[in-house]
Amino acid sequence: MSVANAPFPATAPFNLARHVLARGESLPDKPAMQILRPTGAERWSYGRLIAAVRGVGHGLLARGLLPGDRVLLRLGNGPEFPLAFLGAIAAGLVPVPTSAQATRAEITPMAARIGPRLVVAGDGIALPEGETPVLPAPDLLRMAELPPCDWHMGDAERPGYIIFTSGTTGQPQAVVHAHRAILGRAFMHEGWEGLGESDRLLHAGAFNWTYTLGTGLMDPWTLGATALIPGPGVTPAQLPLLLKRFDATILAAAPGVFRQMLRAPLPALPRLRHGLSAGESLPAALRSAWQDATGTDLHEAIGLSECSTFVSGSPSRPAPIGSTGYPQPGRQVAVLGADGPADLGGLAIHRSDPGLMLGYLDDPAATDARFRGDWFLTGDQVERLADGALRFLGRTDDQMNPGGFRVSPLEVEAALEGLPGAREWAVAEVEVKPGSRVICCFYLAEAPLDPAALAAHAETRLARYRQPRLWQHIATLPRNANGKLDRRALAALWSPE
Numbered sequence: 001m002s003v004a005n006a007p008f009p010a011t012a013p014f015n016l017a018r019h020v021l022a023r024g025e026s027l028p029d030k031p032a033m034q035i036l037r038p039t040g041a042e043r044w045s046y047g048r049l050i051a052a053v054r055g056v057g058h059g060l061l062a063r064g065l066l067p068g069d070r071v072l073l074r075l076g077n078g079p080e081f082p083l084a085f086l087g088a089i090a091a092g093l094v095p096v097p098t099s100a101q102a103t104r105a106e107i108t109p110m111a112a113r114i115g116p117r118l119v120v121a122g123d124g125i126a127l128p129e130g131e132t133p134v135l136p137a138p139d140l141l142r143m144a145e146l147p148p149c150d151w152h153m154g155d156a157e158r159p160g161y162i163i164f165t166s167g168t169t170g171q172p173q174a175v176v177h178a179h180r181a182i183l184g185r186a187f188m189h190e191g192w193e194g195l196g197e198s199d200r201l202l203h204a205g206a207f208n209w210t211y212t213l214g215t216g217l218m219d220p221w222t223l224g225a226t227a228l229i230p231g232p233g234v235t236p237a238q239l240p241l242l243l244k245r246f247d248a249t250i251l252a253a254a255p256g257v258f259r260q261m262l263r264a265p266l267p268a269l270p271r272l273r274h275g276l277s278a279g280e281s282l283p284a285a286l287r288s289a290w291q292d293a294t295g296t297d298l299h300e301a302i303g304l305s306e307c308s309t310f311v312s313g314s315p316s317r318p319a320p321i322g323s324t325g326y327p328q329p330g331r332q333v334a335v336l337g338a339d340g341p342a343d344l345g346g347l348a349i350h351r352s353d354p355g356l357m358l359g360y361l362d363d364p365a366a367t368d369a370r371f372r373g374d375w376f377l378t379g380d381q382v383e384r385l386a387d388g389a390l391r392f393l394g395r396t397d398d399q400m401n402p403g404g405f406r407v408s409p410l411e412v413e414a415a416l417e418g419l420p421g422a423r424e425w426a427v428a429e430v431e432v433k434p435g436s437r438v439i440c441c442f443y444l445a446e447a448p449l450d451p452a453a454l455a456a457h458a459e460t461r462l463a464r465y466r467q468p469r470l471w472q473h474i475a476t477l478p479r480n481a482n483g484k485l486d487r488r489a490l491a492a493l494w495s496p497e
Contacts, residue, residue: 013153016160016179017057017090021050023197023224032221035079036202036242037231044079046224052079052144054151056087059143063135065117067092067152070162072116072132073208074107074125076100077232080137081207082217083144084120089160089179092152096162096174097208100125101463105415110164113174114361156180159358163210165305165406172411174361175305184355185219185308191328192301192312193276195223195250200271202228202246204239204253210305211278211404215252236260240267247271254279254404258290258298259435266293274315278303279404281392283435284321300324302347302392304378305406306357306370310349311382311390323389324382334375335384343384346396348375398487400429402439405465409487412439412468415461421449426477427468428491440494441468448473470494 024032028047035042044052060071071088073095075081081097088095096114098107104126111119111128121127122137160179164172189195193215203216207229220227228246230239236257243251244267255277275290275298282300290298302324303309310331313319317326327333332350335342349356351374359367370377381393400407409427419425425443432438441454451471458467478489 014156014179015090015092015151015153016182017053017086018151018153019179019182020086020218020221021046021053022222024050024221027224030224031226033079033082033217033227033229034246035077035229035231036246037234038238038242041246042079042231046221049082049221051148052083053086053090054148055144055146056083056140057091057093057149057152058146059140060088060093060118061091061149062146063118063133065091065093067154068094068159069117070094070096070114072111072114072119072128073097074100074119074121074127075137075207076122076125077207077229078122078137080120080122080140084140085161085213087143087149090151091149092154094159094161096164097213098164099208099463099465100206101465102126103461103463104129105461106463110172110174113172114162154179156183157358162361163305172408173363173366176358176361178358180354181308181357182218182222184353185214185222187328187330187355188215188301188309188312189219189223190314190316191330192299192309192314192325193219193250193252194274194299194315195219195225197224199223199225199249199273200228200247201225201250201252202230202239202243202248204230204236204251204257205279205404209279209405210308211252211254211303214308215276215278237264240264240269243269243272249273250276252276252278255282255286255435256280256403259286262286262289262293269294269296272296274299276301278309280401280437282324286435302378302380302382302390304380307349307353307355307376307378310353310355311347320385320387320389323385323391326389335382335390336372336375336377345381347378347380347382347390348372349378350374351376400427400437400439402429402437402469403465407439407466412441412462412466415466416441416458419443419457420453421445422454424477426485426487426490428487428494430470430491430494432470432496438469439467440470440472440491442472442474442477442490442493444475444477445473 024046032046032049033044108128205212278301299313301309301312313325319325334348337345383391422443430440478486
Protein backbone atom coordinates (compact mmCIF):
# COMPACT_ATOMS: atom_id res chain seq x y z
CA MET A 1 0.00 0.00 0.00
CA SER A 2 1.32 3.41 -0.94
CA VAL A 3 0.91 6.09 1.71
CA ALA A 4 -0.46 9.24 0.13
CA ASN A 5 -0.09 11.62 3.05
CA ALA A 6 2.74 13.16 4.92
CA PRO A 7 2.71 11.92 8.55
CA PHE A 8 -0.09 13.49 10.55
CA PRO A 9 1.26 15.34 13.59
CA ALA A 10 -0.34 13.19 16.30
CA THR A 11 2.11 12.60 19.14
CA ALA A 12 -0.13 10.59 21.47
CA PRO A 13 -1.36 7.03 20.79
CA PHE A 14 -4.71 7.22 19.03
CA ASN A 15 -7.78 5.10 18.29
CA LEU A 16 -10.57 6.27 15.98
CA ALA A 17 -13.35 4.48 17.87
CA ARG A 18 -12.22 5.85 21.21
CA HIS A 19 -12.16 9.36 19.76
CA VAL A 20 -15.71 8.97 18.36
CA LEU A 21 -17.11 7.74 21.69
CA ALA A 22 -15.06 9.87 24.11
CA ARG A 23 -17.73 12.57 24.52
CA GLY A 24 -20.39 9.94 25.13
CA GLU A 25 -18.51 8.57 28.14
CA SER A 26 -19.64 11.63 30.10
CA LEU A 27 -23.23 11.25 28.80
CA PRO A 28 -24.01 7.59 29.61
CA ASP A 29 -27.78 8.03 29.85
CA LYS A 30 -28.23 10.27 26.81
CA PRO A 31 -29.68 8.69 23.62
CA ALA A 32 -26.83 8.00 21.21
CA MET A 33 -28.77 6.17 18.50
CA GLN A 34 -32.39 5.53 17.66
CA ILE A 35 -33.31 3.19 14.82
CA LEU A 36 -36.68 4.46 13.64
CA ARG A 37 -39.67 2.55 12.36
CA PRO A 38 -43.27 3.74 11.92
CA THR A 39 -44.21 1.60 14.92
CA GLY A 40 -41.52 2.95 17.25
CA ALA A 41 -37.77 3.13 17.79
CA GLU A 42 -34.95 0.98 19.10
CA ARG A 43 -33.03 3.17 21.53
CA TRP A 44 -29.37 2.95 22.48
CA SER A 45 -27.89 5.17 25.19
CA TYR A 46 -24.25 6.19 25.07
CA GLY A 47 -23.49 3.93 28.01
CA ARG A 48 -25.03 0.93 26.26
CA LEU A 49 -23.39 1.77 22.93
CA ILE A 50 -19.88 2.15 24.36
CA ALA A 51 -20.14 -1.07 26.39
CA ALA A 52 -21.44 -2.95 23.34
CA VAL A 53 -18.70 -1.64 21.03
CA ARG A 54 -15.99 -2.73 23.45
CA GLY A 55 -17.73 -6.05 24.08
CA VAL A 56 -17.77 -6.75 20.35
CA GLY A 57 -14.07 -5.85 20.19
CA HIS A 58 -13.44 -8.40 22.96
CA GLY A 59 -15.44 -11.05 21.11
CA LEU A 60 -13.64 -10.52 17.82
CA LEU A 61 -10.24 -10.84 19.44
CA ALA A 62 -11.42 -13.97 21.29
CA ARG A 63 -12.00 -15.58 17.88
CA GLY A 64 -8.27 -15.37 17.27
CA LEU A 65 -8.19 -12.21 15.15
CA LEU A 66 -5.12 -10.01 15.52
CA PRO A 67 -4.68 -6.23 15.19
CA GLY A 68 -4.46 -5.33 11.51
CA ASP A 69 -6.68 -8.21 10.36
CA ARG A 70 -9.51 -7.23 8.03
CA VAL A 71 -13.19 -7.88 8.72
CA LEU A 72 -15.66 -7.76 5.83
CA LEU A 73 -19.05 -6.33 6.85
CA ARG A 74 -22.11 -7.68 5.00
CA LEU A 75 -24.76 -5.98 7.10
CA GLY A 76 -27.90 -3.89 6.75
CA ASN A 77 -29.36 -0.97 8.72
CA GLY A 78 -29.37 -2.55 12.15
CA PRO A 79 -27.38 -1.92 15.34
CA GLU A 80 -24.99 -4.72 14.41
CA PHE A 81 -23.43 -2.48 11.74
CA PRO A 82 -22.03 0.30 13.98
CA LEU A 83 -21.16 -2.26 16.66
CA ALA A 84 -19.13 -4.32 14.17
CA PHE A 85 -17.51 -1.26 12.58
CA LEU A 86 -16.46 0.53 15.77
CA GLY A 87 -15.90 -2.72 17.70
CA ALA A 88 -13.37 -3.86 15.12
CA ILE A 89 -11.58 -0.50 15.17
CA ALA A 90 -11.59 -0.43 18.98
CA ALA A 91 -9.73 -3.76 18.94
CA GLY A 92 -7.24 -2.66 16.27
CA LEU A 93 -8.90 -4.61 13.45
CA VAL A 94 -9.69 -3.07 10.05
CA PRO A 95 -13.41 -3.24 9.10
CA VAL A 96 -14.48 -3.13 5.46
CA PRO A 97 -18.13 -2.00 5.07
CA THR A 98 -19.81 -2.95 1.78
CA SER A 99 -23.23 -2.42 0.24
CA ALA A 100 -25.82 -4.95 1.39
CA GLN A 101 -27.18 -4.79 -2.17
CA ALA A 102 -24.00 -6.22 -3.72
CA THR A 103 -24.55 -9.60 -5.36
CA ARG A 104 -22.40 -12.69 -4.85
CA ALA A 105 -20.76 -12.02 -8.20
CA GLU A 106 -19.89 -8.48 -7.13
CA ILE A 107 -18.72 -9.13 -3.58
CA THR A 108 -16.51 -12.14 -4.39
CA PRO A 109 -13.72 -10.20 -6.20
CA MET A 110 -13.94 -7.43 -3.61
CA ALA A 111 -13.37 -9.95 -0.82
CA ALA A 112 -10.50 -11.52 -2.74
CA ARG A 113 -8.93 -8.07 -3.02
CA ILE A 114 -8.85 -7.41 0.73
CA GLY A 115 -8.32 -10.95 2.06
CA PRO A 116 -10.59 -10.75 5.15
CA ARG A 117 -10.02 -13.01 8.15
CA LEU A 118 -13.74 -12.86 8.99
CA VAL A 119 -17.07 -11.99 7.36
CA VAL A 120 -19.85 -10.56 9.56
CA ALA A 121 -23.12 -11.34 7.81
CA GLY A 122 -26.73 -10.29 8.10
CA ASP A 123 -29.55 -12.61 7.13
CA GLY A 124 -30.25 -12.80 3.39
CA ILE A 125 -27.21 -10.73 2.35
CA ALA A 126 -25.03 -12.24 -0.38
CA LEU A 127 -21.69 -13.65 0.77
CA PRO A 128 -18.47 -14.04 -1.21
CA GLU A 129 -17.34 -17.38 -2.48
CA GLY A 130 -14.51 -19.00 -0.53
CA GLU A 131 -13.59 -20.43 2.85
CA THR A 132 -13.51 -17.27 4.99
CA PRO A 133 -15.21 -17.86 8.37
CA VAL A 134 -18.62 -16.20 8.73
CA LEU A 135 -20.00 -14.65 11.91
CA PRO A 136 -23.82 -14.30 11.79
CA ALA A 137 -25.14 -10.93 12.96
CA PRO A 138 -27.09 -12.42 15.93
CA ASP A 139 -23.84 -13.93 17.25
CA LEU A 140 -22.11 -10.57 16.93
CA LEU A 141 -24.90 -8.89 18.90
CA ARG A 142 -24.43 -11.40 21.70
CA MET A 143 -20.79 -10.29 21.93
CA ALA A 144 -22.09 -6.92 23.15
CA GLU A 145 -22.55 -8.46 26.60
CA LEU A 146 -18.89 -9.49 26.90
CA PRO A 147 -16.36 -7.64 29.07
CA PRO A 148 -14.85 -4.57 27.37
CA CYS A 149 -11.75 -4.88 25.25
CA ASP A 150 -8.87 -2.52 25.82
CA TRP A 151 -8.70 0.32 23.31
CA HIS A 152 -6.02 -0.58 20.78
CA MET A 153 -3.85 2.53 20.82
CA GLY A 154 -1.21 3.30 18.22
CA ASP A 155 0.00 5.57 15.45
CA ALA A 156 -2.80 7.71 14.01
CA GLU A 157 -1.37 6.91 10.56
CA ARG A 158 -2.07 3.17 10.78
CA PRO A 159 -4.98 1.76 8.72
CA GLY A 160 -8.33 2.17 10.45
CA TYR A 161 -10.89 1.03 7.86
CA ILE A 162 -11.25 0.32 4.15
CA ILE A 163 -14.07 1.33 1.82
CA PHE A 164 -14.68 0.53 -1.82
CA THR A 165 -15.25 3.03 -4.58
CA SER A 166 -15.43 2.68 -8.36
CA GLY A 167 -12.32 3.72 -10.25
CA THR A 168 -12.11 4.99 -13.79
CA THR A 169 -10.60 1.65 -14.81
CA GLY A 170 -13.94 0.00 -14.13
CA GLN A 171 -12.66 -1.95 -11.11
CA PRO A 172 -13.68 -1.05 -7.54
CA GLN A 173 -10.78 0.53 -5.69
CA ALA A 174 -10.14 -0.38 -2.05
CA VAL A 175 -9.58 2.96 -0.30
CA VAL A 176 -7.55 2.69 2.91
CA HIS A 177 -8.24 5.30 5.59
CA ALA A 178 -6.09 5.96 8.64
CA HIS A 179 -7.34 6.31 12.21
CA ARG A 180 -6.68 10.05 11.88
CA ALA A 181 -9.38 10.32 9.19
CA ILE A 182 -11.88 11.09 11.96
CA LEU A 183 -9.91 14.25 12.81
CA GLY A 184 -10.50 15.61 9.33
CA ARG A 185 -14.23 15.45 9.93
CA ALA A 186 -13.98 18.20 12.53
CA PHE A 187 -13.83 20.74 9.68
CA MET A 188 -17.36 19.68 8.66
CA HIS A 189 -19.11 20.18 11.99
CA GLU A 190 -19.29 23.94 11.55
CA GLY A 191 -18.21 24.28 7.92
CA TRP A 192 -21.14 22.20 6.64
CA GLU A 193 -23.33 20.43 9.19
CA GLY A 194 -23.93 23.15 11.77
CA LEU A 195 -23.95 20.27 14.24
CA GLY A 196 -23.86 20.48 18.03
CA GLU A 197 -24.40 18.34 21.10
CA SER A 198 -28.11 19.18 21.35
CA ASP A 199 -28.92 18.07 17.79
CA ARG A 200 -30.89 15.03 16.69
CA LEU A 201 -29.63 14.24 13.18
CA LEU A 202 -31.65 11.93 10.94
CA HIS A 203 -29.75 10.43 8.01
CA ALA A 204 -31.82 8.74 5.31
CA GLY A 205 -29.11 6.45 3.97
CA ALA A 206 -27.70 2.95 4.34
CA PHE A 207 -25.15 2.48 7.13
CA ASN A 208 -22.49 1.19 4.73
CA TRP A 209 -22.51 4.42 2.68
CA THR A 210 -19.64 6.67 3.75
CA TYR A 211 -22.03 9.65 3.79
CA THR A 212 -24.22 7.90 6.37
CA LEU A 213 -21.31 6.38 8.25
CA GLY A 214 -19.67 9.76 8.75
CA THR A 215 -22.44 12.36 8.80
CA GLY A 216 -25.13 10.09 10.19
CA LEU A 217 -23.22 8.22 12.91
CA MET A 218 -19.64 9.23 13.69
CA ASP A 219 -20.12 13.00 13.59
CA PRO A 220 -23.11 13.07 15.99
CA TRP A 221 -21.34 10.70 18.38
CA THR A 222 -18.11 12.68 18.30
CA LEU A 223 -20.07 15.71 19.54
CA GLY A 224 -22.41 13.88 21.92
CA ALA A 225 -25.49 14.41 19.71
CA THR A 226 -28.16 11.83 18.84
CA ALA A 227 -28.15 9.82 15.58
CA LEU A 228 -31.57 8.95 14.13
CA ILE A 229 -31.47 6.20 11.50
CA PRO A 230 -34.49 4.90 9.53
CA GLY A 231 -34.78 1.16 9.93
CA PRO A 232 -35.02 -1.37 7.10
CA GLY A 233 -38.01 -0.82 4.86
CA VAL A 234 -38.65 2.82 5.76
CA THR A 235 -39.56 4.75 2.60
CA PRO A 236 -38.98 8.43 1.77
CA ALA A 237 -42.73 8.94 2.02
CA GLN A 238 -42.58 7.91 5.70
CA LEU A 239 -39.69 10.20 6.58
CA PRO A 240 -41.68 13.41 7.21
CA LEU A 241 -43.72 11.84 9.99
CA LEU A 242 -40.60 10.27 11.49
CA LEU A 243 -38.89 13.68 11.43
CA LYS A 244 -41.82 15.18 13.29
CA ARG A 245 -42.41 12.31 15.72
CA PHE A 246 -38.77 12.01 16.80
CA ASP A 247 -37.99 15.74 16.89
CA ALA A 248 -35.22 15.68 14.28
CA THR A 249 -33.31 18.96 14.09
CA ILE A 250 -31.18 18.13 11.02
CA LEU A 251 -32.00 15.90 8.03
CA ALA A 252 -29.22 14.49 5.86
CA ALA A 253 -29.95 12.73 2.56
CA ALA A 254 -29.19 12.56 -1.14
CA PRO A 255 -31.10 15.02 -3.36
CA GLY A 256 -33.33 12.24 -4.65
CA VAL A 257 -34.71 11.64 -1.15
CA PHE A 258 -35.59 15.31 -0.71
CA ARG A 259 -37.25 15.22 -4.13
CA GLN A 260 -39.39 12.21 -3.19
CA MET A 261 -40.40 13.77 0.12
CA LEU A 262 -41.71 16.83 -1.70
CA ARG A 263 -44.15 14.78 -3.78
CA ALA A 264 -46.73 15.10 -0.99
CA PRO A 265 -47.50 18.00 1.35
CA LEU A 266 -45.12 18.00 4.31
CA PRO A 267 -46.33 18.32 7.90
CA ALA A 268 -45.11 21.20 10.03
CA LEU A 269 -41.58 20.45 11.23
CA PRO A 270 -40.98 23.03 13.98
CA ARG A 271 -37.82 21.35 15.32
CA LEU A 272 -36.08 20.99 11.93
CA ARG A 273 -33.34 23.62 11.51
CA HIS A 274 -31.89 22.66 8.11
CA GLY A 275 -31.04 19.82 5.74
CA LEU A 276 -27.74 18.46 4.43
CA SER A 277 -27.38 17.25 0.86
CA ALA A 278 -24.55 15.21 -0.67
CA GLY A 279 -23.97 12.26 -2.96
CA GLU A 280 -24.97 14.04 -6.18
CA SER A 281 -25.40 17.59 -7.37
CA LEU A 282 -28.22 19.53 -5.69
CA PRO A 283 -30.39 21.35 -8.29
CA ALA A 284 -31.17 24.95 -7.39
CA ALA A 285 -34.87 24.32 -8.10
CA LEU A 286 -34.95 21.49 -5.55
CA ARG A 287 -33.30 23.64 -2.90
CA SER A 288 -35.82 26.38 -3.55
CA ALA A 289 -38.77 23.96 -3.42
CA TRP A 290 -37.54 22.60 -0.09
CA GLN A 291 -37.16 26.12 1.30
CA ASP A 292 -40.72 26.96 0.25
CA ALA A 293 -42.16 23.77 1.74
CA THR A 294 -40.30 23.74 5.07
CA GLY A 295 -38.96 27.23 5.71
CA THR A 296 -35.48 25.68 6.12
CA ASP A 297 -32.43 25.62 3.86
CA LEU A 298 -30.53 22.75 2.25
CA HIS A 299 -26.74 22.88 2.48
CA GLU A 300 -24.83 20.95 -0.18
CA ALA A 301 -21.35 19.44 0.06
CA ILE A 302 -18.84 18.07 -2.44
CA GLY A 303 -16.88 15.06 -1.28
CA LEU A 304 -15.55 11.69 -2.32
CA SER A 305 -14.68 8.37 -0.74
CA GLU A 306 -11.01 9.31 -0.62
CA CYS A 307 -11.57 12.41 1.53
CA SER A 308 -15.25 12.79 2.47
CA THR A 309 -16.56 16.38 2.08
CA PHE A 310 -14.43 19.53 1.92
CA VAL A 311 -16.47 22.13 -0.04
CA SER A 312 -19.93 23.06 1.22
CA GLY A 313 -22.51 25.61 2.17
CA SER A 314 -23.41 25.83 5.85
CA PRO A 315 -25.94 27.52 8.16
CA SER A 316 -23.33 30.15 9.01
CA ARG A 317 -22.38 30.70 5.34
CA PRO A 318 -25.03 29.45 2.90
CA ALA A 319 -23.92 28.78 -0.66
CA PRO A 320 -24.87 31.48 -3.18
CA ILE A 321 -27.48 30.34 -5.68
CA GLY A 322 -25.77 28.47 -8.51
CA SER A 323 -22.80 27.30 -6.44
CA THR A 324 -22.04 24.42 -4.09
CA GLY A 325 -20.39 26.52 -1.41
CA TYR A 326 -16.97 27.37 -0.02
CA PRO A 327 -13.89 25.40 1.04
CA GLN A 328 -14.50 24.41 4.64
CA PRO A 329 -12.45 26.43 7.15
CA GLY A 330 -9.23 24.54 7.79
CA ARG A 331 -9.14 22.84 4.40
CA GLN A 332 -6.45 23.57 1.79
CA VAL A 333 -8.31 23.46 -1.53
CA ALA A 334 -7.10 24.52 -4.98
CA VAL A 335 -8.54 24.87 -8.48
CA LEU A 336 -5.89 23.73 -10.94
CA GLY A 337 -5.73 24.46 -14.64
CA ALA A 338 -3.21 23.07 -17.09
CA ASP A 339 -0.56 25.57 -15.97
CA GLY A 340 -1.33 25.85 -12.27
CA PRO A 341 -3.92 27.68 -10.11
CA ALA A 342 -6.93 28.92 -12.07
CA ASP A 343 -10.53 30.01 -11.69
CA LEU A 344 -11.73 27.16 -13.90
CA GLY A 345 -10.25 23.69 -13.62
CA GLY A 346 -9.87 20.57 -11.54
CA LEU A 347 -10.67 20.61 -7.84
CA ALA A 348 -7.79 19.46 -5.64
CA ILE A 349 -7.08 19.08 -1.94
CA HIS A 350 -3.68 19.20 -0.24
CA ARG A 351 -2.05 15.93 0.77
CA SER A 352 -1.68 17.18 4.36
CA ASP A 353 -5.45 17.03 4.96
CA PRO A 354 -6.02 14.59 7.87
CA GLY A 355 -9.13 13.23 6.17
CA LEU A 356 -7.32 12.18 3.00
CA MET A 357 -6.89 8.47 2.40
CA LEU A 358 -3.65 6.61 3.00
CA GLY A 359 -3.95 5.24 -0.53
CA TYR A 360 -5.48 2.52 -2.68
CA LEU A 361 -4.78 -0.91 -1.26
CA ASP A 362 -1.74 -2.55 -2.89
CA ASP A 363 -1.90 -0.11 -5.82
CA PRO A 364 0.79 2.56 -5.45
CA ALA A 365 0.60 3.43 -9.16
CA ALA A 366 -3.12 4.28 -8.93
CA THR A 367 -2.47 6.26 -5.74
CA ASP A 368 0.38 8.26 -7.25
CA ALA A 369 -1.68 8.95 -10.39
CA ARG A 370 -4.18 10.93 -8.31
CA PHE A 371 -1.55 13.46 -7.25
CA ARG A 372 -0.08 16.50 -8.92
CA GLY A 373 2.77 17.46 -6.65
CA ASP A 374 1.27 17.94 -3.19
CA TRP A 375 -2.30 18.15 -4.51
CA PHE A 376 -4.77 15.27 -4.65
CA LEU A 377 -6.89 15.48 -7.81
CA THR A 378 -10.51 14.84 -6.94
CA GLY A 379 -11.72 14.40 -10.53
CA ASP A 380 -14.28 17.22 -10.15
CA GLN A 381 -14.36 20.21 -12.47
CA VAL A 382 -15.29 23.51 -10.78
CA GLU A 383 -15.39 27.24 -11.37
CA ARG A 384 -14.27 29.67 -8.68
CA LEU A 385 -16.68 32.61 -8.39
CA ALA A 386 -15.78 36.17 -7.42
CA ASP A 387 -16.49 35.71 -3.70
CA GLY A 388 -14.57 32.42 -3.48
CA ALA A 389 -17.56 30.10 -3.80
CA LEU A 390 -17.17 27.11 -6.13
CA ARG A 391 -19.58 26.01 -8.85
CA PHE A 392 -19.54 22.27 -9.61
CA LEU A 393 -19.31 21.57 -13.34
CA GLY A 394 -19.17 17.78 -13.38
CA ARG A 395 -16.71 14.90 -13.34
CA THR A 396 -13.57 14.72 -15.41
CA ASP A 397 -14.15 11.02 -15.98
CA ASP A 398 -17.21 9.06 -17.03
CA GLN A 399 -18.46 8.13 -13.59
CA MET A 400 -22.22 7.90 -13.26
CA ASN A 401 -23.98 9.04 -10.10
CA PRO A 402 -27.59 7.75 -10.00
CA GLY A 403 -29.25 8.26 -6.63
CA GLY A 404 -26.02 9.53 -5.09
CA PHE A 405 -24.02 6.33 -5.69
CA ARG A 406 -20.90 6.60 -7.81
CA VAL A 407 -21.03 3.87 -10.44
CA SER A 408 -18.47 2.97 -13.09
CA PRO A 409 -20.04 2.31 -16.51
CA LEU A 410 -17.28 -0.21 -17.22
CA GLU A 411 -18.31 -2.26 -14.20
CA VAL A 412 -21.94 -2.31 -15.29
CA GLU A 413 -21.06 -3.24 -18.86
CA ALA A 414 -18.82 -6.07 -17.70
CA ALA A 415 -21.53 -7.43 -15.42
CA LEU A 416 -24.02 -7.49 -18.31
CA GLU A 417 -21.92 -10.06 -20.17
CA GLY A 418 -24.24 -12.46 -21.99
CA LEU A 419 -27.06 -9.94 -22.27
CA PRO A 420 -29.67 -12.13 -24.05
CA GLY A 421 -30.20 -11.19 -27.69
CA ALA A 422 -27.73 -8.29 -27.72
CA ARG A 423 -24.45 -8.33 -29.56
CA GLU A 424 -22.98 -5.17 -28.04
CA TRP A 425 -23.97 -2.69 -25.39
CA ALA A 426 -22.83 0.35 -23.40
CA VAL A 427 -24.31 2.34 -20.55
CA ALA A 428 -24.61 6.03 -19.79
CA GLU A 429 -26.44 8.23 -17.35
CA VAL A 430 -29.41 10.11 -18.85
CA GLU A 431 -31.61 12.85 -17.49
CA VAL A 432 -35.24 11.68 -17.66
CA LYS A 433 -36.52 14.95 -16.18
CA PRO A 434 -34.86 17.99 -14.64
CA GLY A 435 -32.68 16.86 -11.75
CA SER A 436 -33.49 13.15 -12.14
CA ARG A 437 -30.86 10.90 -13.72
CA VAL A 438 -30.83 7.13 -14.25
CA ILE A 439 -28.66 4.52 -15.96
CA CYS A 440 -29.65 3.63 -19.52
CA CYS A 441 -28.26 0.64 -21.40
CA PHE A 442 -27.89 1.18 -25.15
CA TYR A 443 -27.64 -2.07 -27.09
CA LEU A 444 -27.18 -3.40 -30.62
CA ALA A 445 -29.47 -6.22 -31.72
CA GLU A 446 -31.41 -7.41 -34.75
CA ALA A 447 -34.60 -5.92 -33.28
CA PRO A 448 -35.75 -4.28 -30.02
CA LEU A 449 -35.60 -6.73 -27.12
CA ASP A 450 -37.97 -7.34 -24.23
CA PRO A 451 -36.97 -4.85 -21.46
CA ALA A 452 -38.27 -7.23 -18.78
CA ALA A 453 -35.89 -9.97 -19.92
CA LEU A 454 -32.98 -7.56 -20.01
CA ALA A 455 -33.81 -6.25 -16.54
CA ALA A 456 -34.07 -9.80 -15.19
CA HIS A 457 -30.57 -10.53 -16.53
CA ALA A 458 -29.18 -7.41 -14.85
CA GLU A 459 -30.92 -8.14 -11.55
CA THR A 460 -28.91 -11.33 -10.99
CA ARG A 461 -25.60 -9.60 -11.60
CA LEU A 462 -25.83 -6.08 -10.24
CA ALA A 463 -26.91 -4.34 -7.06
CA ARG A 464 -30.14 -2.46 -7.60
CA TYR A 465 -28.52 0.99 -7.69
CA ARG A 466 -26.19 -0.21 -10.48
CA GLN A 467 -28.90 -1.78 -12.66
CA PRO A 468 -30.02 0.04 -15.84
CA ARG A 469 -33.50 1.48 -15.49
CA LEU A 470 -33.89 2.11 -19.23
CA TRP A 471 -33.04 0.01 -22.29
CA GLN A 472 -32.54 1.67 -25.67
CA HIS A 473 -32.16 -0.17 -29.00
CA ILE A 474 -29.75 1.72 -31.30
CA ALA A 475 -28.13 1.09 -34.68
CA THR A 476 -24.50 1.74 -33.74
CA LEU A 477 -22.40 2.85 -30.78
CA PRO A 478 -20.89 6.34 -31.23
CA ARG A 479 -17.10 6.32 -31.22
CA ASN A 480 -14.40 8.94 -31.65
CA ALA A 481 -11.58 8.99 -34.19
CA ASN A 482 -9.52 6.64 -32.04
CA GLY A 483 -12.32 4.09 -31.87
CA LYS A 484 -13.14 4.88 -28.26
CA LEU A 485 -16.75 5.01 -27.10
CA ASP A 486 -18.08 8.57 -26.85
CA ARG A 487 -20.31 8.39 -23.76
CA ARG A 488 -21.51 11.96 -24.07
CA ALA A 489 -22.78 11.26 -27.57
CA LEU A 490 -24.21 7.98 -26.34
CA ALA A 491 -26.31 9.65 -23.65
CA ALA A 492 -27.62 12.08 -26.27
CA LEU A 493 -29.12 9.13 -28.15
CA TRP A 494 -31.66 8.44 -25.41
CA SER A 495 -35.24 8.88 -26.51
CA PRO A 496 -38.27 8.79 -24.16
CA GLU A 497 -40.32 6.91 -26.74
